[in-house]
Amino acid sequence: MSRAGSGSLPRYILQRILLVIPMIWVILTLVFFILRVAPGDPVSAALGGKLNAQALEQRREALGFNRPLIAQYWDYLSSVIHLDFGTTFSDNQPVLHVIRDNGGATLTLTVAAFLIALLVGIPLGLLAGRYRDSSPDALIRLFGILSYAAPVFFVGFLLQFYVAEPLGLPTSGDASPITIFTVPTKTHILLVDAFLSGNTDAIEDVTKHLVLPAVTLGLVICGVFIRLVRVNLLQTMQADYVEAAEARGLKQRNVTWRHAFRNAMVPVITVIGLQFALLLGGAILTEQTFNWPGIGQKLVFYINNRDYGAVQGIVTFFAIAVVLISLLVDIVNALIDPRVRY
Amino acid sequence: MIRHKVLALTGAGALAVALAACGSSNSSGSGDNTTSGTGSPWILGTTDTVTALDPAGSYDLGSSTLEYNLYQTLVTVPPNSTQIEGDAAKSCTYNNPKTLTCTLNPGEKFSNGDPLTSSDVKYSFERAIKIQDANGAAIYLLGSITTTAKDGTVTLNKGAIETPDDQTVVFHLDHPDTTFQYVLTYPGAAAIVDEDVFPADKKLPDDQIIGSGPYELSQYKAGEQAVLELNPNYSGPNQGKTGQVFVKYYTEPSALKLAVQNGEIDVAWRSLAPTDVAALKKDSNVTVATGKGSEIRYWVWNVGSGVGKQLAVRQAAAQVIDREAIAKDAYDNTVDPLYSIVPPGYGGQKDSFKEAYGAPNPGKAKQILQAAGISTPVNITVGWTPTHYGPSTEDEANELQRQLEASGLFKVSLKSTEWEQYQTIYKQGAYDLWILGWFPDYPDADDYLSPFMVDGGFFQNGYKNQQVDKLVAQEQGTSDQAKRQQIFGQLQDIAAKDVPFIPSWVGQNTAVYGKGMTGVESTLDPSFIFRFWLVTKNG
DSSP: OOOOOTTHHHHHHHHHHHHHHHHHHHHHHHHHHHHHHSSOOHHHHHHTTTSOHHHHHHHHHHHTTTSOHHHHHHHHHHHHHTTOOOBOTTTOOBHHHHHHHHHHHHHHHHHHHHHHHHHHHHHHHHHHHHTTTSHHHHHHHHHHHHHHHSOHHHHHHHHHHHTHHHHTOOSSSSSOHHHHHHSOOSSSOHHHHHHHHTOHHHHHHHHHHHHHHHHHHHHHHHHHHHHHHHHHHHHHHTSHHHHHHHHTTOOHHHIIIIIIIHHHHHHHHHHHHHHHHHHHHHHHHHHHHHTOOSHHHHHHHHHHTTOHHHHHHHHHHHHHHHHHHHHHHHHHHHHHOTTOOO | OHHHHHHHSOOOOOOOOOOOOOOTTOSSSOOOGGGTTOBOOEEEEEOOOOSOSSGGGOOSHHHHHHHHHHOOOSEEOOTTOOSOEESSEEEEEEEETTEEEEEEOTTOBOTTSOBOOHHHHHHHHHHHHHHTOTTOSHHHHOTTTEEEOTTOOEEEOTTSEEEEETTEEEEEOSSOOTTHHHHTTOHHHHOOOOTTTSOSSSOOOGGGOOOSSSEEEEEEETTTEEEEEEOTTOOSSOOOSBSEEEEEEOSOHHHHHHHHHTTSSSEEESOOOHHHHHHHTTOTTSEEEEEOOOOEEEEEEOOSSGGGGSHHHHHHHHHHOOHHHIIIIITTTSEEEOSSSSOTTSTTOOOHHHHHHOSOOHHHHHHHHHHTTOOSSEEEEEEEOSSSSOTHHHHHHHHHHHHHHHTTSEEEEEEEOOHHHHHHHTTTTOOSEEEEEEOOSSSSTHHHHHHHHSTTTTTTOOOOOHHHHHHHHHHHTOOOHHHHHHHHHHHHHHHHHHOSEEEEEEEOEEEEEOTTEESSGGGOSTTOOOOGGGOEEOO
């Protein structure tokens, strides 16, 4: 097996970073034109039930929505280059502040859900692969399919109605109003800020609020991990080197854990990384169900209000996040598997 | 716009009656000063959204809910009344038909200690108009002191606001307009801001606003929560009973319902679905309180073309519609049938549609159509929107279809589309009959009549009636309330006869609260002002 020169990975990383710019430009352009093609605009969304057509048209004119699309597009691109996404029309907030203030909540939710998915999905996937075609395998596979197929909002409702009260867990929000009021904002990630404050009541409150939404989203994703780990483990267990290890008299547990499992995880890491990126999108439904103040919830609000600037800014943020995460996954892959080179 | 056009059709009535507003001695909003701020903090949950807390950029209920508690206006609406009274002003008086003079209460201060003077009042109006924010009410509601150019630019009339001294504000209207005093109660158009804090040409960030109202803003996280605490410099009659009020924002009514059931919030107000309210009535841990509301739903006819052009068709449908069935089957009786475009509780209101048509009667409807030589069934296209007005709109549309078709006189084709497209295409004549909702800007029957009946209404349904135009101009040009109410009655009778629209229901002002809460019922009235200072939590 040949190895490429040691300089190829840094060159690859540089190329990928440079490719981010045109990728973001394409996404920005698509979002810009799709929003304007869709019926409605911010003015009619806000005032259509109060003003006549003439008054609405005057407001659109004053806000520049009637200017040629290409002129609006050019102005928008110019402002994005200066990282000026403007102020939202529907709730008077700087778009960057929305991303900052609500992005932390989404990050908290997705990381927590991700951890739950890993902690539940990987061990169960291993068990299913190890005890292939047994009752545990069947049950675990069934669990994986059900958790993956169940709509996330349905799982959320079930937990809200039947689990919250017996366990004394809150049904919505990321913290009680008093916690939000008393915890000083430093990182704009409430859980981190609560820990930094040292306020144990706040830490407990924020953690309790996180449980149900994180479990809801995590359960949905863990179904993917169960299946993925199981399939890869089964494939790896059929490899020559595993057979050789078994032939040498190694214990089955050592064969599985020290040989098969590690190699089975390499492709899993790639998918896990991409799933994290997709979690950002899946968080939208969870945030709606649990009134979680994340960026997904805000995106739904702004889309419903045709708030062009806000939607464009948030989608750009999502796009950058997904692109960077996939780049990170590629880098990790290259680092752990010497066979991978670009 | 429509309101401006109407005001331009000036009647020549003389405004002779002075409006005397009570000052700080009124009892309607007073709390006990000796016990103010002693109640426990409480949490209000709502699905309303806030557009802006700077009055120059707001024209929505979510914003005004906070603004009523954070700012003062010159005059205001006390609970369960449509008679306005003084707030920052001791009195507002019409010296002559086009001049309104307001005298401020002495010693008023903003929460930062700055004195509130006439200069702040004038500044508040000037900046709101200068900023020209599309979301701000000022450029739409202050037609009597502004001029709108062809391109929509609104400018304050020269000399429209005079401040001869620190305590006096004089408004010079460009025509007699008795509704102007009511507009002054609405914070989106008339909240008083500190000229030393609020910039003249742009909005202040929401978390930096200050006012002179009973509460001050201690924290604001957009879309998440607002925290209000007692304003130590407030000297008016509306002393809050609780030191701290949290307002928590929800996106889904289901989450709001769960929160109030589980005690995560103390009061849920706007907007719970009818099924949620019905379920909560059975929950012994919460109390469902209702008061009179002012939000209405109504069906608008395309009078300019299609089958709606024929008066007999409109009258026949009005004869068939069963509002009680709609209220029961579509809304679980969480709304009340509405027999006039003006809801009950407003001076001059009368149930004109009930007087004209009585109980639903398909036989009479048939006679109406036969007398006009119209063959049946009449095909009509009915439009509704699944977004914007809530999921029960579909139930109402289906029920209306059922009623019209059950009469044997109509064949209904139901069509729906998302709100954004809906409000464009109904103006283009996509439907013969379509549903809309309305929320008043100020507590006067005029706000339900002039926007709907003059020059096709804001919804431009093609209805024109010169008698209506004259009557509206007359009632707007006089402050003789008896005369105005008589005119209101005439306008409602004309609406019932011409049927440019069919009123359907008026919503109840509903709140759900947990144990230990008092005073919630006292603020549930048609004004939809949630007066935090009246509500307290014990223990």
